[in-house]
Amino acid sequence: MLDVIRRKSRSLGVKIIFGLIIIVFVFWGASGVNTNSPTTLARVNGVPINAADFDFEFQRTLGMLSANQSISALTDEQREALGQMQLEQMILQELIRQEAEKLGLGLSDIELSIIVNQTPDFHGPDGKFDPEVYKNTLARSRMTRGMFERRISNEIMIGRLEGYVAAAVDLTPEAARQGFDFQFERRSVDYLMFPLEEYAAQVIPKEAEIVEYYEGNNDMFAVAAQGDVDYLIFTPETLAPGLSFSEQELRDYYDARLNDFEIPARYQARRILIAVPAGADEARLAAAKEKAEQALTELVSGKSFAAVAKSYSDDTHTKDNGGRLDWLNIGQADPDFEAEIQALKPGETSPVVRTALGFEIARLEEFVPASHRSFAAVRDEVLAFKREDEAYRGLDDIMSEMEDALVAKKPAFAELGAKYGLSPAKTGLLDLDVLAGRMGLNVAALSGLGNVQAGETLPVPVEVPGGFMLIKVNAFLPSHVQPLDEVKEEIANILRERDALALAMQAADEAAQEISAAAGGLPAKYQDRLQHSALVDRFTGLAALGFSPILTQSVFAAAPGEWEKHAYSTETGAVLIKVATVVAPGESEWQQMGDMFTAQLLNNRKRQYFNAYVSQLYRNAEVEKLVDKLFRPRAAS
Numbered sequence: 001m002l003d004v005i006r007r008k009s010r011s012l013g014v015k016i017i018f019g020l021i022i023i024v025f026v027f028w029g030a031s032g033v034n035t036n037s038p039t040t041l042a043r044v045n046g047v048p049i050n051a052a053d054f055d056f057e058f059q060r061t062l063g064m065l066s067a068n069q070s071i072s073a074l075t076d077e078q079r080e081a082l083g084q085m086q087l088e089q090m091i092l093q094e095l096i097r098q099e100a101e102k103l104g105l106g107l108s109d110i111e112l113s114i115i116v117n118q119t120p121d122f123h124g125p126d127g128k129f130d131p132e133v134y135k136n137t138l139a140r141s142r143m144t145r146g147m148f149e150r151r152i153s154n155e156i157m158i159g160r161l162e163g164y165v166a167a168a169v170d171l172t173p174e175a176a177r178q179g180f181d182f183q184f185e186r187r188s189v190d191y192l193m194f195p196l197e198e199y200a201a202q203v204i205p206k207e208a209e210i211v212e213y214y215e216g217n218n219d220m221f222a223v224a225a226q227g228d229v230d231y232l233i234f235t236p237e238t239l240a241p242g243l244s245f246s247e248q249e250l251r252d253y254y255d256a257r258l259n260d261f262e263i264p265a266r267y268q269a270r271r272i273l274i275a276v277p278a279g280a281d282e283a284r285l286a287a288a289k290e291k292a293e294q295a296l297t298e299l300v301s302g303k304s305f306a307a308v309a310k311s312y313s314d315d316t317h318t319k320d321n322g323g324r325l326d327w328l329n330i331g332q333a334d335p336d337f338e339a340e341i342q343a344l345k346p347g348e349t350s351p352v353v354r355t356a357l358g359f360e361i362a363r364l365e366e367f368v369p370a371s372h373r374s375f376a377a378v379r380d381e382v383l384a385f386k387r388e389d390e391a392y393r394g395l396d397d398i399m400s401e402m403e404d405a406l407v408a409k410k411p412a413f414a415e416l417g418a419k420y421g422l423s424p425a426k427t428g429l430l431d432l433d434v435l436a437g438r439m440g441l442n443v444a445a446l447s448g449l450g451n452v453q454a455g456e457t458l459p460v461p462v463e464v465p466g467g468f469m470l471i472k473v474n475a476f477l478p479s480h481v482q483p484l485d486e487v488k489e490e491i492a493n494i495l496r497e498r499d500a501l502a503l504a505m506q507a508a509d510e511a512a513q514e515i516s517a518a519a520g521g522l523p524a525k526y527q528d529r530l531q532h533s534a535l536v537d538r539f540t541g542l543a544a545l546g547f548s549p550i551l552t553q554s555v556f557a558a559a560p561g562e563w564e565k566h567a568y569s570t571e572t573g574a575v576l577i578k579v580a581t582v583v584a585p586g587e588s589e590w591q592q593m594g595d596m597f598t599a600q601l602l603n604n605r606k607r608q609y610f611n612a613y614v615s616q617l618y619r620n621a622e623v624e625k626l627v628d629k630l631f632r633p634r635a636a637s
Contacts, residue, residue, distance in 0.1 A: 039051050039052070040626055041054055041087060041625070041626055041627055041630070042087060042090075042091060042623065042624060042625045042626060043622075043623070043624045043626070044091055044094040044095055044098070044621060044622075044623055045095075045098060045621055045622050045623075046622070047094055047098065049087070049090050049091065049094060053090070053147075054083075054086065054087060054090065054630075056143075056147065057086055057089075057090060058082075058083060058086050061082070061086055062082075076631070079631055080629065080630060080631055083630040083631060084630065087625070087630065091618075091623055092614060092618065093154055093158070095614065095617045095618060095621055096154075096157065096158050096161055096614060096617070097153075097154055097157050097158075099161055099617055100157035100158070100160055100161040101157070103161070103164060105157060105160040105161055105164060106153075106157060107152075107153045107156050107157060108357070109333070109334065109356075109357065110315060110317060110318075110325075110333075110357075111317065112149055112152065112153060113326075113328065113332050113333065114317060114326060115152060115156075116129070116134070116149070116152075116332075117129040117326050117327070117328070118326070121133075121137055122134040122137060128327060129326075129327065129329070131263075131264050131329050132261070132262075132263070132373070161610075162606070162607075162610045165609065165610050165613045166606035166607075166609055166610055168609070169602070169605050169606045169609050171598065171601060171602045171605060173598075176594070176597065176598040176601055176602075177590065177594070179597070179601050180585060180590060180593075180594060180597050180598075181584050181585055183538065183597070184537065184585040184589065184593075185537070185538070185556070185582065185583070185584055185585065186535040186536060186537050186582075186583045186585075187535065187536060187555055187556060187560075187579055187580075187581065187582050187583070188532065188533050188534060188535050188536070188579075188580045188581045189532075189533045189536075189542065189555055189577045189578060189579055189580055190530060190531070190532055190533075190577070190578045190580050191530075191531055191532075191533065191542075191545075191575050191576060191577045191578070192508065192511055192526055192529045192530060192531075192575065192576040193529060193531060193545075193572075193573060193574075193575050194504040194505075194507050194508045194511075194529075194567070194573050194574040194575070194576075195504070195572055195573040196497060196500045196501060196504060196572060196573045197500075198504070198573070199499075199500040199501075199503040199504050199507070200496050200497070200500040202500070202503060203495070203496045203499040203500050203503070205491075205492045205495040205496060205499075209495055210484075210488055210491045210492060210495065211484070213491050213494070213495060214484050214487065214488075214491055218481050221481050221482040221487050222479060222480070222481050222482075223479060223480055223481070223482060224431040224432060224433065224479055225431070225432045225449075225450070225476070225477060225478050225479040226429050226430060226431055226432065226435075226475075226476070226477040227427075227429070227430065227432055227435050227446060227449045227473065227475065227476050227477075228427060228428055228429040228430070228473075228474040228475040228476075229426075229427050229435070229439075229449070229471050229472060229473055229474060230413070230424040230425065230426050230427075230471075230472045230474065231424060231425050231427075231439060231469050231470065231471045231472070232413070232416065232417045232422050232424050232425075232469065232470045233422070233425075233464060233467065233468075233469050234395065234398055234420070234422070234461075234467045234468055234469070234470070235395075235464065235465075235466035235467030235468075236387070236388050236392055236395070236466055236467065237466060238422060238467070239395075239398075239420060239422075239467075243386075243387045243390050245383070245386055245387075249386070250375075250379065250382050250383060250386060251375055253382055253385070253386045253389075254375050254378070254382045257385075258372055260385075261372050261373040261378050261381075262370060262371075262372055262373075263370060263371045263372060263373060264329040264330050264331060264370055265329070265330040265342075265367070265368060265369050265370040266327055266328065266329050266330070266367075266368045267327070267328060267330070267341055267364060267365075267366065267367045267368070268324070268325065268326070268327050268328075268365045268366045269324075269325050269328075269341055269362050269363060269364050269365055270305050270306075270309065270318075270322060270323035270324050270325065270362070270363040270365065271309075271313070271315060271318060271323050271325060271337070271360055271361065271362050271363075272292070272295050272305075272308060272309045272312055272313045272315075272323055272360065272361040273313050273314050273315040273357060273358055273359075273360050274288045274289075274291050274292040274295070274312065274313075274314060274358050274359040274360070275288075275314035275315075275357060275358040276288045276357070276358035276359065288358055288359050289352065289354075289359050291312065291359075292312075292352045292358075292359035292360070292361060293352055294312070295308050295311075295312040295361060296349075296351065296352055296361055298311075299349055299361070305322060305323055305349070305363050306322030306323065309322060309323030310322075314358070323363070324365070330342070330370075334355040334356050334357060334360075336353055336354065336355045336356075337353060337355050337360055337362060340353050340362050341362055341364055341367075342367075344362070344363075344364040344367075345364065346364050346365060346366055346367060347363075347364070347365075348363070348364055349361065349362070349363045350362040350363070395467055395468075398416075398420065399461075399468065401416070402416065402461060402468075402470065413457050413470060413472045416470065424472070425439075427439070429475060429477070432446050432449070439469070440464065441462065441464070441469075445462050446471075448460075449471075449473055449476045450476050450478055452473050452476075453473075454473060454474060454475055454476070455472070455473070455474070456472070456473055457470060457471065457472045457473070458470075458471045458472075458473065501569060501573065501574065504569075504573045504574035505567055505569060505574045507574070508567030508574035508575065508576050509566060509567050511526055511567075511576055512563065512564065512565055512566055512567060512576055514526075515563045515576075516563070516565065520562060520563060522563075532580065533580075535581070535583060536552075536555070538552065538556055541555065542555065545570045545571070545572060545575055546570050546571035546572060548568065548570055548571075550568065551568045551570065551575070551577075554568065554577070555577065555579060558577070558578075558579045559579070560579040560580070560581070560582050561578065561579065561580075562578060562579075563576065563577070563578040564576060564577050564578065
């Protein structure tokens, strides 16, 4: 996809694509960073956090929320709040990265290379690392190599720092058992129930009360605008399946873009590394070089590379493996190191080489020159790329045709769909926010539905990622507030329930006072109300009364054998409780779940300790935010 965009950077199709990216970001807020603000949004101990990285991370966050159906559209306030949270997260990640590097917990280039090479998602059919698969996989995620490798490094450094900090956290068996007993304690209660229906008959809402409630709560009776549309989506993905080409056309396309299918030169080598930290003084450099020369002397004298690597090398990942590196592509390791590699023949050893990591000695084991994947091997990819190219080119013609039709007020919705083999999607009558979510749009994109007649097409195509959408309106119902007559009975029931609960609470509180006056005994008049619960835990509470966190908390905080001094409201009425029994978890439960609970509790404590550590880092850091508002307010539609 990215290669196609680069090749088509001057075409109208690509202008549409980039325009769509902007539109999507305006809808979602991902690229709404103030254009008047600097490209740097914040500095963390002098290290910048730039707007481009923020935009990318914010778009990913919105994509995940959208995929999980957590959001359909964001208000300006919600967008700003989410953006501030994203920026805070990036600040914390930068603080953690800096602290990890200061403590020597950073990730070396070699470690990163090993991780990338061993990631199955980047392997080709032969089960080995394939740079083309790597590039294409990242491109599908809209990530550059730098973005991905920076993300991986940060995640690993966060894990390393968390492990370093949490090593100080301990949990004794006694403390674990105490926490287990608290967590899994069960209780039963005696309770008096004062149900709503017992008092509802006493409540007759007055007309004036109904009117007052209606006028004060109009938003409760608002009916959202609704729309029913058909739509066609014109994107390379929808247009491409209908395109076909001859074998010669595909082969010509392959020959013209042979470099796109290059397999880089690969090599396997051994190394001895005498590491030198950045900024080392001349004395440190001289000592490291002398040590490397000593290692080379031993190699020249006939000592095995594996033995010398084990004695001298500072590369902890390879020194015990004879200095052997995994297969690498040219371009993955230090340029100075690879320059020596390319000058060697298999079996030859390099002189001492100065690299960014220190001083190194390399031995080439095997070298595979650069080549190209065969046409037969990549035919399906060539077809996909060719279709994608032609589909992008086709977007230009379709857009022009559609613009002419719209200007002439003859959009020919059905004819356009049939011409390009597209069947319209039908939505039925839905609330606009639901309709927008179904179509993958922000609700603001549908604001014009009420301006056209049924059967007409929106006068402007709606841009979507990769192309555009043509929308025909079948019906539109504007938002409105239901008339009082339609909701009068609903309001009466709301008032009846509200006032019945007040009466029930009053009766329950009076019962509490009488029980207290009777020194905790239950007066005879309440005996017929007395009910008993089964044993309940902190997770389920008194499910028969409707789950209430406040009531559950009270059950497990109350002293056993004593009636509470006040009542609690529930979904079904008012309730007065007394804890009857308390049962601690038994030894068999501890034997069954104790290890898992202890591990979870320890992990929770480690996380709390780490969070406190990071909070202290934040307090001690120089954090400078350079913008007050991350996004421009959007114009009202």
